[in-house]
Amino acid sequence: MHMADALLSPAVGGTMLAVTAGLTAYSARKLKESPDESRIPLMGVLGAFIFAAQMINFSIPATGSSGHLGGGMILAILLGPYAAFLVLASVLVVQALFFADGGILALGCNIFNMAFFPCFVAYPFIYRKIVGDSPSRKKILLGAILSAVAGLQLGAFSVVLETVASGISELPFRTFLLLMQPIHLAIGIVEGIVTGAVVTFVWKARPEVLESAAQNTPLPGVSLRKVLAGLAVAAIFTGGALSWFASTYPDGLEWSMAKTAGTEELEAPAERVHTALAALQEKLAFLPDYGFRPSPAGKDSQPEVAAAGENEGKWPAVDPATTVSGLVGGALTLTLAGGLGILLRGAVSRRK
Amino acid sequence: MPTSGCRLDENPGFFSRGGVDPRAKVFVTFAFLLVVTSFGKYEISRLTPLFLYPVSITAVSCVPVAKLLRRVLVALPFVLFVGLFNPLFDRQILFKAWGLSISGGWISFVSITFRSLLAVAAAVVLAMTTPFDRLCLGLEKMGVPRVLVTQLQFLYRYLSLLQEEAVRMVRAHALRARGNRPKIRVSSAASMIGFLLLRSLDRATRIYRSMLVRGFDGEVRLMKPLRFAWSRDGIFVAFWTLYFLTVRFVDVPGRLFGWVLGR
Numbered sequence: 104m105h106m107a108d109a110l111l112s113p114a115v116g117g118t119m120l121a122v123t124a125g126l127t128a129y130s131a132r133k134l135k136e137s138p139d140e141s142r143i144p145l146m147g148v149l150g151a152f153i154f155a156a157q158m159i160n161f162s163i164p165a166t167g168s169s170g171h172l173g174g175g176m177i178l179a180i181l182l183g184p185y186a187a188f189l190v191l192a193s194v195l196v197v198q199a200l201f202f203a204d205g206g207i208l209a210l211g212c213n214i215f216n217m218a219f220f221p222c223f224v225a226y227p228f229i230y231r232k233i234v235g236d237s238p239s240r241k242k243i244l245l246g247a248i249l250s251a252v253a254g255l256q257l258g259a260f261s262v263v264l265e266t267v268a269s270g271i272s273e274l275p276f277r278t279f280l281l282l283m284q285p286i287h288l289a290i291g292i293v294e295g296i297v298t299g300a301v302v303t304f305v306w307k308a309r310p311e312v313l314e315s316a317a318q319n320t321p322l323p324g325v326s327l328r329k330v331l332a333g334l335a336v337a338a339i340f341t342g343g344a345l346s347w348f349a350s351t352y353p354d355g356l357e358w359s360m361a362k363t364a365g366t367e368e369l370e371a372p373a374e375r376v377h378t379a380l381a382a383l384q385e386k387l388a389f390l391p392d393y394g395f396r397p398s399p400a401g402k403d404s405q406p407e408v409a410a411a412g413e414n415e416g417k418w419p420a421v422d423p424a425t426t427v428s429g430l431v432g433g434a435l436t437l438t439l440a441g442g443l444g445i446l447l448r449g450a451v452s453r454r455k
Numbered sequence: 456m457p458t459s460g461c462r463l464d465e466n467p468g469f470f471s472r473g474g475v476d477p478r479a480k481v482f483v484t485f486a487f488l489l490v491v492t493s494f495g496k497y498e499i500s501r502l503t504p505l506f507l508y509p510v511s512i513t514a515v516s517c518v519p520v521a522k523l524l525r526r527v528l529v530a531l532p533f534v535l536f537v538g539l540f541n542p543l544f545d546r547q548i549l550f551k552a553w554g555l556s557i558s559g560g561w562i563s564f565v566s567i568t569f570r571s572l573l574a575v576a577a578a579v580v581l582a583m584t585t586p587f588d589r590l591c592l593g594l595e596k597m598g599v600p601r602v603l604v605t606q607l608q609f610l611y612r613y614l615s616l617l618q619e620e621a622v623r624m625v626r627a628h629a630l631r632a633r634g635n636r637p638k639i640r641v642s643s644a645a646s647m648i649g650f651l652l653l654r655s656l657d658r659a660t661r662i663y664r665s666m667l668v669r670g671f672d673g674e675v676r677l678m679k680p681l682r683f684a685w686s687r688d689g690i691f692v693a694f695w696t697l698y699f700l701t702v703r704f705v706d707v708p709g710r711l712f713g714w715v716l717g718r
Binding site for chain 2: 111143202208278293309447
C-alpha cells in the first residue's frame with residue numbers, strides 16, 4: 104500500500120506532508136504530557152520489532168499465497184495512538200530511506216494512510232469501543248479484525264484518492280477503487296486474525312503490558328476534533344497554495360478544465376488580488392516550446408491530421424521534428440550526465 | 456568502478472572532508488523531488504538532465520554503483536504495475552514517427568519509469584551518503600520533534616538485532632517442521648510473533664535500565680555537532696537549486712539537440 108513518488112503530484116505530496124507534520128507534532132506533544140518516559144526505548148524496540156515480525160511469512164489458508172503482518176494495529180493496541188503513530192512514522196521513514204518502499208515526497212501520504220487511520224480512527228473508535236476495560240479472547244479477536252479491516256479500507260481508499268488527485272496514473276477512480284478495496288478487505292481480515300491472536304497471546308502471558316498501555320492512553324476526546332479541524336484548514340491552505348503553483352504549469356488542472364468547460368480558463372472575476380496574481384502567474388507561466396502542449400481544440404483534432412500547417416497549436420501535435428529532438432536531446436543529456444559521473448569518480452579516486 | 460580510497464563507512468559525506476551538512480542534503484533532496492514530480496505526465500526528455508544529480512553525487516561520494524542500482528530496481532515493479540495501466544486507458548495517439556503510432560499511455564508509462572528511477576535514486580543517495588545519526592540530528596535541527604528523532608535512532612539501532620532474532624525463529628521452525636519448504640501456519644505465526652514481541656519488550660526494558668544507569672536523559676547526542684558552513688553547504692544548496700530551476704524552466708535537451716546540429 105506504499106505510495107511512490109513517481110505517481111504523485113507536488114500538490115498532493117506537499118499537502119499530505121503538511122498534514123502529517125501536524126499530526127506528528129500533535130502526537131509528540133501528547134506523549135510529552137504523559138509522565139511515562141520508559142516508553143521511549145520501548146517504542147524504538149517495537150519499531151524494530153515490526154520489521155522483524157514482517158520477516159515471519161505465514162501461509163494464508165485457502166489461497167496458496169503467503170503474507171506477513173502489517174503491524175499498525177498491534178502497535179496502537181500496545182502503545183496507544185500517539186506513541187504508535189510516531190513508531191509507525193519512523194518505520195515508514197526507514198522503509199523509504201533504506202528499503203525503497205514508498206518515496207520521500209510520498210512519506211506524508213504513506214504515514215497518513217498507514218498510521219493515521221489505524222491509530223486515530225480504528226483504535227479509539229472501534230477497538231477500544233469493543234474491548235473496553237474488560238478484555239476477553241472473543242472481544243480482542245473481534246476488535247482486532249474489525250479495526251484492522253476498517254484501518255486498511257480507509258487507507259486503501261486514501262491511496263486511491265491521492266493517486267487519482269495526482270493525475271499521473273491513468274487508472275480511473277472506479278477501476279482503481281474496485282482493485283484496491285476487495286484486496287485490502289482480504290488483507291485486513293488476515294491482519295486482524297493475526298493481530299488478535301498475538302494480542303491474546305500477550306494478554307495471557309503478560310496481562311500487565313496491555314493494561315499499562317490502556318491506562319497510558321486516554322481516549323482522544325474533543326482535542327482530537329480540534330486538531331482535525333486545524334489540519335483540515337492547513338490542508339486546504341497548503342493544497343490551494345501548492346495547486347496554484349502547480350497550475351502555473353499548464354498540465355493537469357487546466358487540461359481537465361478545458362475538457363469539461365471547453366475553455367482553458369474559467370471566466371475570472373476582475374478583482375484586484377486576482378488580477379495581480381494572474382499577472383504574476385503569467386510571468387511565471389512556463390510555456391513548453393515543443394512537446395505535448397494541450398490546447399482547447401485538443402478534443403476535436405484527430406491524430407490523422409497530418410499537414411503541419413493545420414495542426415499548428417492543436418493537440419495532439421503530430422510533429423516528428425520535435426519528437427526527434429526530444430528523443431535525441433534526451434539521449435544526449437543522459438550520455439552527458441553519465442560521462443560527467445564517470446569523469447568525476449575518476450577525479451575523486453585519483454586524488455585519494 | 457574504482458572504489459579504493461573511498462571510506463564509505465567512516466566518512467561517507469558528499470565530499471572528501473567533513474561531508475555536506477545533512478540539512479543541506481535534505482533540502483536539496485526535497486527540491487529535487489518537487490522538480491521531478493512537477494513535470495507533466497507526458498514529459499520524458501526534459502526529465503533526463505535531472506539524472507545528473509544522483510549520478511554526480513554517486514560518483515563523488517563513492518557509493519557502490521551496484522548496490523545503488525539494486526536498491527533502485529527493487530522499487531520498480533510496483534510502480535511499473537500501476538504504470539502499465541496507463542497504456543490500457545490512455546490510447547490517444549500522441550504522435551506518429553516513421554510509421555509508428557505511439558499512444559499517450561506509453562509515453563506517460565515511460566515518464567513514470569523515469570520518475571521512479573530518479574526519486575528512488577535520490578532517496579538511496581541521501582541514505583547512503585549520510586550517517587544515520589547525522590541525518591537524524593539534521594532533521595531535529597530542521598524542526599522534526601525530538602521524540603520522533605530519538606525514535607528513529609532507536610529503531611535504526613535495533614533493526615538488524617531483532618531481524619536476526621526473527622530469522623533464527625523462522626530457521627528453528629523450518630528445522631522442526633516437516634517437508635522441504637515448510638510453511639508457517641497462521642496459528643504458529645501468531646505465537647512466534649507473540650514470543651518475538653515478548654522478547655523485544657524484555658530487551659527494551661533491559662536496554663532502558665542500562666541506559667538510565669549510564670545517565671540517559673532522553674536525548675541521543677552526537678560527538679561531532681553539526682555546523683552549517685556557507686562556503687560548502689551554502690554553495691551546495693545554491694548550485695543544485697539553481698540547476699533544478701534551470702532544468703525546470705529551460706528545455707536543456709532541446710537546446711542541446713539544436714546546438715549539436717547547429718540549428
